[in-house]
Structures are given as structure tokens and as C-alpha cells.
Amino acid sequence: MLKVSLRQISYFVAAAETGSIAEAARLANVAQPSVSWAILKMEELLDLELFVRQHAKGVSLTAAGHRLLPQARNLLRQAEDFEALARVQGHELTGTLTVGCYSTLAPVYLPRIIAEFARQHPRVKLEIHEDTVDDMLEKLTTGEIEVALAYDIDLPDEFLKLRIHTAPxxxxxxxxxxxxxxxxxxxxxxxxxxxxxxxxxxxxxxxxxxxxxxxxxxxxxxxxxxxxxxxxxxxxxxxxxxxxxxxxxxxxxxxxxxxxxxxxxxxxMQHMCTVRAPTSRLTRRCQTFQDICVKLYSPKGRPLTTAS
Structure with a gap:
């Protein structure tokens, strides 16, 4: 039997991202004591201290909190995917997809991908992060973004890559x-x-x-x-x-x-590819994003390599 609820996990993620119990409560539209109690109960159930609490200065993650945050984000994405699948019986995508893109690639390739994705799946919200490759890899690792577009240069071997396009x-x-x-x-x-x-x-x-x-x-x-x-x-x-x-x-x-x-x-040559974290699960939204990238920019609509 699961002891930690998705609600508690969502409060934990919100507090971690905002650095504030009060701000997490505001985002969740609940009273601040409800969030405080839920996180405290989660810490008791896990027998871990997730936050360092500083009076009037908000909260910051402990080492244990930092380790759990990527998995917590991943669990919330899976729950959102499950809920969307049940609601529409798998025919229409909903929810949020967080996408990173190397800043040089973004203006040339990303707008067309976004427009096509929105045309096919208007109920999915795309959150875009333009970054350096180092920042994108960090955000993929922490779960802040789910998938990224980058050139396949100096990418660690453990990351999951799908080559989309080759350019000389x-x-x-x-x-x-x-x-x-x-x-x-x-x-x-x-x-x-x-x-x-x-x-x-x-x-x-x-x-x-x-x-x-x-x-x-x-x-x-x-x-x-x-x-x-x-x-x-x-x-x-x-x-x-x-x-x-x-x-x-x-x-x-x-x-x-x-x-x-x-x-x-x-x-x-350089190869444009999608990149995912080694431990990430391929959600339907992410798979659809990759499919659209392949359709728009791969020769004959097929990826140059399979994900590694």
C-alpha cells in the first residue's frame, strides 16, 4: 500500500521549486498549514528530512530532497499522463510538456515544431526553455525539462538520444x-x-x-x-x-x-537530436514531440538512428 500521496509529492515539488511553503500553497490554492502538514507527514513516512526550514527565509532542499526531486517530478508526469489517457481513452493528448532547446537551434527549428504540435494537440501546453547545452543537461537530470533539442556534440553517453537531422x-x-x-x-x-x-x-x-x-x-x-x-x-x-x-x-x-x-x-558533420535523461520514461507527449521532429526534419520521415 502506498503511504505517500500524489498530493504530498506535488506539494513537495512546488515548495522545492519556489523555495517557499507559502508560495507552494498559493499555487495549489490551499491554506499554507495544509501544505506544511502534508510535507511534514511525508517526511515522517519516508523517515527523511527533505527541507531545511529557515524562519522568514523560506525553505531549501536537503541532500535527500535533491536526490528525490527528479523522481518526484517524474512521478507527477506519469500521473498526469495516466489521468489524460483515462479521461480521453487515449485519443487526445492533454497536460504539459517541458522542452529545452539549444539557443542556436531554437529560432530556426523550434517555432515550426511548436506550431505543428499545437495544431495536432491543442490541449497540450508546451513550456519552452532556451539554454546552453550544459544547462539543458542539468535540467534534464533534475526533471525540470522532459526532452531537449541539441546538437550531438559532447553529450554524455548515458543520455538517450534520437538523431533527427544532419547538417554539414x-x-x-x-x-x-x-x-x-x-x-x-x-x-x-x-x-x-x-x-x-x-x-x-x-x-x-x-x-x-x-x-x-x-x-x-x-x-x-x-x-x-x-x-x-x-x-x-x-x-x-x-x-x-x-x-x-x-x-x-x-x-x-x-x-x-x-x-x-x-x-x-x-x-x-553535426547531428540535431532529441535528448532525454537516462532514467526518464518516454511519455506519450514526449513520444509525439519526437515523432513530429522526425516528420518535419528527418529524411523520408525516419529518424537517423534509434534512441540510445
Missing amino acids: PQAVLPEGHRLLDRPAVSLAELRDEPFILLNSKPAERYFLTLFDVVGIAPQIAHTAQSFEVVRSLVGQGRGYSILVTRPLSDMTYDGIRIHYRPLTDELP
Whole structure:
């Protein structure tokens, strides 16, 4: 017989996320003593102290609380999935899906995915987190997000990945560049020109590795963490860049045309994939999200690899 209720677990998660019993009670629309009592009872049943309580300063998780929080979030998702399945007999999805996305990918791929998901399943609420890869992995581990979109670079082996789309690196050149009459260029032909490096993680290491592959040291003139800043610097004639993500428009934010050219060098490509935590359960909402990503961006509507 289960001794801890889903209500107690939901109060625990709310208090952990807000750092406040009072705020957890407000979100649950119940009296503060009800939340306090439920969490205290949960701690008694588990024989664990989940929070450190500081007068007038709210609550903070103990080590045990931190360990239990991801599983608590996962249990609430499973309960929500079960309830939705029972309510509509499996024909319509409801509830919330939390999605992370690497910031460079987000503006190019995510809006179309969101629009298609909303069209097919209007009763599901999508919560979007744009982050660095390190932050997304942390949020996947703690259960704050359920699935993420990222490039498959430096992702720990234990995370569950489904490859959706493969993209080669391309040279990005300003208007009037001497090589624009060429259908493709090599890194050797650009070696003496100023290079603009996208230095957000893990992009920086990937792009520098490309030069290592061909034995060339880039002449780094500028670095920027923003994908669009890199493009705009190229447009302003400050140098060339190497990028993988390519928007449909070749106009920069400040209204200048830039030009993409394939690279003739044998270089490693990047793979866009969905990522899940090693211990996560594949909910119907998450499976549907992955299916839509595959439908929109995979060749012939099939994933490039199965989840690992």
C-alpha cells in the first residue's frame, strides 16, 4: 500500500521549486498549514528530512530532497499522463510538456515544431526553455525539462538520444568576397583571413576542431556567443565564419546579405537530436514531440538512428 500521496509529492515539488511553503500553497490554492502538514507527514513516512526550514527565509532542499526531486517530478508526469489517457481513452493528448532547446537551434527549428504540435494537440501546453547545452543537461537530470533539442556534440553517453537531422558545416562569407564565384571553398583558401568564432558551448570546440582536422590555425578576429551576432559581423565585412545552422533568409539582423558556401574538406558533420535523461520514461507527449521532429526534419520521415 502506498503511504505517500500524489498530493504530498506535488506539494513537495512546488515548495522545492519556489523555495517557499507559502508560495507552494498559493499555487495549489490551499491554506499554507495544509501544505506544511502534508510535507511534514511525508517526511515522517519516508523517515527523511527533505527541507531545511529557515524562519522568514523560506525553505531549501536537503541532500535527500535533491536526490528525490527528479523522481518526484517524474512521478507527477506519469500521473498526469495516466489521468489524460483515462479521461480521453487515449485519443487526445492533454497536460504539459517541458522542452529545452539549444539557443542556436531554437529560432530556426523550434517555432515550426511548436506550431505543428499545437495544431495536432491543442490541449497540450508546451513550456519552452532556451539554454546552453550544459544547462539543458542539468535540467534534464533534475526533471525540470522532459526532452531537449541539441546538437550531438559532447553529450554524455548515458543520455538517450534520437538523431533527427544532419547538417554539414558551411563557410559564411560577406558580400563582395573574392571567393563568391566559387560553388564551394576550402578552409585552406580562407586560412589567412580574419575568422569570426561562435564561442557558445559546445559550438566553440566543434568549430576549432574543424581547423585541427585540416591542420590549419584560424586567425580569430572576433568571438561571439550569439549566432546572429556572428552573422552580422560577417555582413559588416569583419571576416568570415563557419556555421552549421542556416536560417531560410541569408539577410542579417541589420539588413545585409551574407553568403553560404559548402566546404570541400572532409569534415565531421553535426547531428540535431532529441535528448532525454537516462532514467526518464518516454511519455506519450514526449513520444509525439519526437515523432513530429522526425516528420518535419528527418529524411523520408525516419529518424537517423534509434534512441540510445
